[in-house]
Amino acid sequence: MSESIRPVYIVDAVRTPQTNKSKPAKAFYMPWTKKVGKLANVHPVDLGVTVVDALALRAGLKDRRAIDEVSFGCATPTGKQGFNVGKNIAKIALHPEVPADTVQYLCGSSLMAIRKLASLISNGEIDLAIAGGVESMSPEGVGMGSDCLPPPTSLRNMLSVMRMGPKVVKTTMHKEAQITHMPVSAGLIADAYGYTKRELNQFTIDSHQKALNAQKTGKFASEIIPVETGKGRVVDMDDGIRVSDHAALERLPSKWGVVTAAHASLESDGASAILLASEDALDKYNLEPRAKIIATAVSAKVKGGEKLQLTATIDAIEKVLKKAGLNINDIDLFEINEAFAPVVLATVQDTGIPLSKTNVNGGALALGHPLGASGARLATTLLHALEDRNLKRGLEVLCVGGGQAIATIYEIV
Numbered sequence: 001m002s003e004s005i006r007p008v009y010i011v012d013a014v015r016t017p018q019t020n021k022s023k024p025a026k027a028f029y030m031p032w033t034k035k036v037g038k039l040a041n042v043h044p045v046d047l048g049v050t051v052v053d054a055l056a057l058r059a060g061l062k063d064r065r066a067i068d069e070v071s072f073g074c075a076t077p078t079g080k081q082g083f084n085v086g087k088n089i090a091k092i093a094l095h096p097e098v099p100a101d102t103v104q105y106l107c108g109s110s111l112m113a114i115r116k117l118a119s120l121i122s123n124g125e126i127d128l129a130i131a132g133g134v135e136s137m138s139p140e141g142v143g144m145g146s147d148c149l150p151p152p153t154s155l156r157n158m159l160s161v162m163r164m165g166p167k168v169v170k171t172t173m174h175k176e177a178q179i180t181h182m183p184v185s186a187g188l189i190a191d192a193y194g195y196t197k198r199e200l201n202q203f204t205i206d207s208h209q210k211a212l213n214a215q216k217t218g219k220f221a222s223e224i225i226p227v228e229t230g231k232g233r234v235v236d237m238d239d240g241i242r243v244s245d246h247a248a249l250e251r252l253p254s255k256w257g258v259v260t261a262a263h264a265s266l267e268s269d270g271a272s273a274i275l276l277a278s279e280d281a282l283d284k285y286n287l288e289p290r291a292k293i294i295a296t297a298v299s300a301k302v303k304g305g306e307k308l309q310l311t312a313t314i315d316a317i318e319k320v321l322k323k324a325g326l327n328i329n330d331i332d333l334f335e336i337n338e339a340f341a342p343v344v345l346a347t348v349q350d351t352g353i354p355l356s357k358t359n360v361n362g363g364a365l366a367l368g369h370p371l372g373a374s375g376a377r378l379a380t381t382l383l384h385a386l387e388d389r390n391l392k393r394g395l396e397v398l399c400v401g402g403g404q405a406i407a408t409i410y411e412i413v
Contacts, residue, residue, distance in 0.1 A: 129277075146249045320397075
């Protein structure tokens with residue numbers, strides 16, 4: 001950042017556990033035959049309140065109206081996540097007088113919320129803010145693109161949803177804005193780069209193993225805020241981590257080219273949030289900064305054509321490094337969202353990022369991907385990993401459906 005722009009500090013970063021969404025127990029099922037996710041019955045507003053409340057408590061804010069603004073990412077702001085879920089969270093966790101909004105930028109929603117509030121702090125409009133994200137994917141019909149479902153105002157619309165499944169979004173999206181289904185794009189990326197099923201399996205095995213090691217050694221303990229789910233039950237661990245091997249993964253059918261379900265991120269429920277502050281706010285509220293934001297960037301430049309929509313991560317990384325005046329070797333750790341295994345492999349291959357410095361505590365293949373919360377979750381995990389290893393700089397990037405990506409660089413202070 002130039003000297004004319006105020007630095008933006010991160011005081012704290014937290015997240016809830018990320019747990020698997022509810023899933024059908026049978027091919028044909030009714031609600032009572034589902035395997036219910038551990039956070040499935042927690043209202044998404046309560047998930048958001050959990051992390052925002054934790055930030056305020058950990059910062060020792062006596063008057064929560066000190067927070068100038070709140071911004072929460074949510075990829076599917078419908079149903080329980082509708083009617084400005086960010087404001088609903090702020091109203092309960094902080095005070096009704098605290099302004100708040102909801103950002104919809106698909107998988108990059110919460111990182112866009114961070115980017116927006118950081119900009120407001122850097123130009124002097126506000127001093128203290130909370131950016132985060134929430135996604136509860138367990139409710140029926142909630143998933144990427146569910147905000148495009150035809151409204152249930154006619155029998156025809158309801159039958160279309162039942163008959164067409166995910167393809168129903170084509171009935172609502174503009175004909176010139178249609179996109180390739182993202183798993184299909186992942187398969188095309190694997191084909192374009194020549195990745196074999198075994199290579200993708202190895203990446204998946206490694207992601208789960210790194211996450212398991214981090215969980216067993218308590219690496220996530222300081223970043224996870226436990227969630228009370230009622231009747232004395234508390235969820236305090238991610239539950240998507242699995243131990244697997246090539247023999248087991250090889251048996252899974254290839255669904256999109258060589259890509260299988262094991263190479264796709266877990267659909268999850270969860271929330272995350274970050275407390276951002278100016279230098280003035282640090283002094284006024286006696287806060288200790290942990291890191292600062294060095295640069296952010298977005299890109300809609302896809303490498304390999306529109307059908308490979310998830311490769312905009314490559315250009316986003318190049319842009320954010322250029323803005324910061326840094327190169328790959330200046331970054332100690334990377335978080336590349338594991339939306340799909342081929343996306344991460346293609347990104348590290350084309351940018352020269354060492355795989356050994358990437359997603360060191362595992363990624364979304366093992367930890368889950370609660371869409372709108374993932375940007376802030378990656379930031380949270382990245383900052384804690386840098387501190388744990390006594391390292392300085394980290395970079396996170398997420399691909400965004402429709403051919404975009406968003407990246408941010410942080411520095412420990």
